[in-house]
Amino acid sequence: MSKKRIAIAGATGAVGRLVRQMLEDRDFPYETITFLASKRSAGKTIQFKGEDHTIKLLEPDCFDEIDIVIGSTPDDVAAEFVPWAVERGTIVVDESGYHRMMDHVPLVVPEVNPEAIADHQGIIASPNCSxxxxxxxxxxxxxxxxxxxxxxxxxxxxxxxxxxxxxxxxxxxxxxxxxxxxxxxxxxxxxxxxxxxxxxxxxxxxxxxxxxxxxxxxxxxxxxxxxxxxxxxxxxxxxxxxxxxxxxxxxxxxxxxxxxxxxxxxxxxxxxxxxxxxxxxxxxxxxxxxxxxxxxxxxxxxxxxxxxxxxxxxNLRKGAATNAVQIAELLVSGQFASCGTSS
Ligand SMILES: NC(=O)c1ccc[n+]([C@@H]2O[C@H](COP(=O)([O-])OP(=O)(O)OC[C@H]3O[C@@H](n4cnc5c(N)ncnc54)[C@H](OP(=O)(O)O)[C@@H]3O)[C@@H](O)[C@H]2O)c1
CATH class of the missing domain: 3.30.360.10 (Dihydrodipicolinate Reductase; domain 2)
Incomplete structure (x- = not known):
């Protein structure tokens, strides 16, 4: 797998915390990792692989150097930030419900329809946990x-x-x-x-x-x-x-x-x-x-x-974090779709 510059939007939430843990546990290949949340959390520190990371505010410019972002935010926040990411060439794996039923957005469960990610146009949605x-x-x-x-x-x-x-x-x-x-x-x-x-x-x-x-x-x-x-x-x-x-x-x-x-x-x-x-x-x-x-x-x-x-x-693992991380793994494997600029 090639290494990518990755980010988690909503890194402090119930799902975001598990996404962090899954990326650690599954030894996800990354070049840089960025944790994003609201102004309630920006500036606070979280640990990843034994190192301290400062949480950054989710804002348009934070996607300038990110290849893949896993979004674990409420729907209204996803509606706002996803276009910022897509405009900058960042691929979004979105766990919110906002994009799931849009025609141009594949809705993917890797055990069921992994091939659907080949059709992505910058956004791949992960389904509702149920x-x-x-x-x-x-x-x-x-x-x-x-x-x-x-x-x-x-x-x-x-x-x-x-x-x-x-x-x-x-x-x-x-x-x-x-x-x-x-x-x-x-x-x-x-x-x-x-x-x-x-x-x-x-x-x-x-x-x-x-x-x-x-x-x-x-x-x-x-x-x-x-x-x-x-x-x-x-x-x-x-x-x-x-x-x-x-x-x-x-x-x-x-x-x-x-x-x-x-x-x-x-x-x-x-x-x-x-x-x-x-x-x-x-x-x-x-x-x-x-x-x-x-x-x-x-x-x-x-x-x-x-x-x-x-x-x-x-529901927090396969219903959310695991599914999203599996989608990101498929992206970096290049099996169904290519992504990002770094290698
Ligand atoms: N929980 C589940 O079982 C599950 C399953 C599948 C999908 N989902 C979906 O996953 C998403 C996250 O769910 P959750 O259960 O993790 O929710 P949560 O615990 O409420 O976490 C929400 C996250 O979004 C961030 N956030 C909220 N408002 C923001 C803003 N204005 N700007 C930037 N970041 C903001 C929060 O950051 P702060 O800490 O800074 O507020 C937090 O990190 C939702 O769309 C949910 O529907 C959840």
Whole structure:
């Protein structure tokens, strides 16, 4: 791999912190590395590979000498900074939702559609965390039979709402145990000892924005506008790792045994499936891991070609940081697209 001048925009956030860790852990080849955030963090110091780095303010000129930036900022910040980067020839791997559905922006999960990065025009988007783990699970099944329909219910961790979401869970729970009030910042209802059946804003016929992301992003990633997706997205009082109950209806039948073998052979998937022994994926066993974990694989007894399973993944890792770093690795490998000026 050639070395590039890289940057992380939003380096201090829940995802940005993990991107930093992943670049270290995976020994990402870089010539220079720059950490960018808001004026709240600019000037503070963070450590990378044992060295101190000063966080710089995210502003237009900071991209003058950057080949690739991984963006882990809110949507409105991505909308503003991405054009600054693209104008200067910097390739952006954007984790926000702002660019995902734009026609000229590939939406990439390396286990599913790595070839899509060849079409990039300066921006490559990484999907929503709940979509990413689902499409990784769907891919090996889709390779043997077209998937007609997916019914998915999510059980999403509070870290999906960033640093503020994690604080709301911890401090909200402590306050509730002491019979005190907590001023929730990321959630519109208390998350302590509760379940909230709304993520995002009302979007389409009673479905929320988070749910419609799962519909549109899944179709775009598979390049299949016919896949029908019926999602229900729910926030649960779990700190990290999203769980999903997924039911797929395929065109031709796939047995439980065949599906298990397909999952076991697929990159990025680990099967944990022994109901009698009480073995299945859970957030506290999937935390801080890169794989998508699948268990409870069984036939849908209500539908001829239906298969249903339980799927858990670390939303900050595969749902965000890992996926973005994998995309950056594909870029520097030059396998599907060239990038940058330095070598
Ligand atoms: N959390 C997940 O599971 C997940 C999964 C997939 C995708 N995403 C997406 O990833 C993005 C980041 O999410 P997160 O959970 O990491 O959020 P977060 O914890 O709130 O972090 C936001 C980051 O953006 C920076 N930022 C905010 N406003 C800024 C501004 N005006 N100028 C420059 N930097 C600014 C923050 O810097 P300061 O510290 O200086 O404020 C911080 O580094 C979001 O678009 C989110 O939708 C998140």
């Amino acid at each position: 979509t990413t783990q689902m499409v990784v699970a769907m891919k090996p099944l889709y390779e043997v039979s077209k998937i007609k329909r997916v019914v998915v219910s999510t059980y999403q961790a509070t870290s999906g709402a960033g640093v503020a979401g994690q604080e709301d869970l911890i401090e909200g729970t402590k306050s509730a145990l002491q019979d005190k009030q907590w001023d929730y910042k990321a959630f519109s209802h208390p998350i302590a000892f509760n379940v909230i059946p709304q993520i995002g804003s009302p979007k389409h016929e009673g479905y929320t924005s988070e749910e419609m992301k799962m519909v549109y992003e899944t179709r775009k990633i598979f390049g299949d506008e016919e896949i029908q997706v019926c999602p229900t997205c729910v926030r649960v009082p779990v700190s990290n790792c999203h769980s999903e109950s997924i039911l797929v209806e395929t065109e031709s039948p796939i047995s439980v045994e065949e599906a298990t073998k397909l999952f076991e052979a697929a990159p990025g998937i680990t099967v944990v499936d022994n109901l009698a022994a009480g073995e299945y994926p859970m957030p506290n066993t999937s935390d801080d891991k890169d794989d998508v974990f699948i268990g409870r694989i069984r036939k849908d007894i209500s539908c001829e070609n239906g298969l249903t399973f339980w799927c858990v993944s670390d």
